[in-house]
Amino acid sequence: MTDRLSPRDAVREPRLPAGDGVREDGGPETSRVTVVVATRDRGDRLAETIPEHRAHVILVDNASTDGSPEAIREAFPAVEVVRLAENRGAAARNEGVRRAATPYVAFADDDSYWTEGSLARAAALFDAHPRLGLLTARVLVGPSGRPDPISAAQAAAPLGAPPGAPGPSVLGFLSCAVVVRRSAFLDVGGFEPRLFVYGEEALLAMDLAAAGWWLCYDPSLVVRHFPLPAGRNRAARQRIEARNRLLTALLRRPPGVIAGTLASSFRESPPALWDVARSLPWALRHRHPLPAEVEAALTHLAAQP
Structure with a gap:
């Protein structure tokens, strides 16, 4: 069964493979997920979070002026750095997804990362559920790891769960806490460039659901998020x-x-x-x-x- 399968045609639900796929040698825990990070002028945060990623990273730089693309390329040669000529906001992630060679893509911000085992677990869930288009994770904020309020709202499962789905349905998420099926994301056009930033997730969620894909929450997937205090504007x-x-x-x-x-x-x-x-x-x-x-x-x- 290919990754281009229409979600409405998928009926088989194979078992999840045993184990979470984490490698003991410190290498990538899965070869089926690429982490796409969009950034601009945040080299200091990237230096902290890039080492935490547990899969191949594509860093899409929104025309930074602080020299961070060059610094990251030198410090982390395994990271694929894509430098854009202009700031595309959230839509920069689209370029990372297009370049990814894996069937699944996880998004991270320059101040976030996926915890150990989460990406391998997500890949197993996608493999086992061909109608699954997007998985969103539990988000723990700051050094104390306080739960993000959106995770509590998703865990409440107001939409229930489709029969056979791996978790409750959602129609909203944080971009830094989702893994997508690459083909589904590209088929619906990804993030809309006109929206730029702030609230860009809503339209993507609607379009994936309209195309028949499942969007589900799984608290066993965990993202750590370390946002700076909000700016003054x-x-x-x-x-x-x-x-x-x-x-x-x-x-x-x-x-x-x-x-x-x-x-x-x-x-x-x-x-x-x-x-x-x-x-x-x-x-x-x-x-x-x-x-x-x-x-x-x-x-x-x-x-x-």
């Missing part, structure tokens, strides 16, 4: 987040949801509406409403306390 981030929520709604959601998102975006950041207005012709050209079952799942999630 809170208003700029709110503007981008509000813009992206409204653009995503315009691209995929029904009129009632668009109206509600328009109102909330205006309350949060009135300038975001100007940004959306400039992209409105593009959004309308690329609008594809979701299948009824995916829209119903999103509605159900929105109603959760």
